Amino acid sequence: MSAEQMNPEFTAIIINDGGTRPVMSKPKPFKATKKFIQHVQDNLAIPDDTAVEAADWILNLMERYGANSAQPVFDMEGNGPRCSWCFMIWPLCGHHHMSSNLGADDEAEDGEAA
Ligand SMILES: [Zn+2]
Numbered sequence: 001m002s003a004e005q006m007n008p009e010f011t012a013i014i015i016n017d018g019g020t021r022p023v024m025s026k027p028k029p030f031k032a033t034k035k036f037i038q039h040v041q042d043n044l045a046i047p048d049d050t051a052v053e054a055a056d057w058i059l060n061l062m063e064r065y066g067a068n069s070a071q072p073v074f075d076m077e078g079n080g081p082r083c084s085w086c087f088m089i090w091p092l093c094g095h096h097h098m099s100s101n102l103g104a105d106d107e108a109e110d111g112e113a114a
Helices: 034-044 048-065
Strands: none
Touching: 034 048
């Protein structure tokens, strides 16, 4: 899903720290943007410092929730395998580490990354 297709409520809520990690490694925890921190604060009426922690926690809970069911999929044009959660080439995104939806044969082993 491209950023243009995404509901505005979900755009610009996650800070991509720009750091690199090995392909197929477990994704790093997210940090919330000021937009999302403000959204949390507006809806939960909590203090600034607590809102930062709460926003980060909510983002990472949503990430774990989605990644928990991640699996390799092909689109209707036959492109894939892609991650059903983030649509990157499977398993380069690393969501296989967070999925409980894979059989033992589907799980890439640690150390296979180039
Ligand atoms: Zn993924």
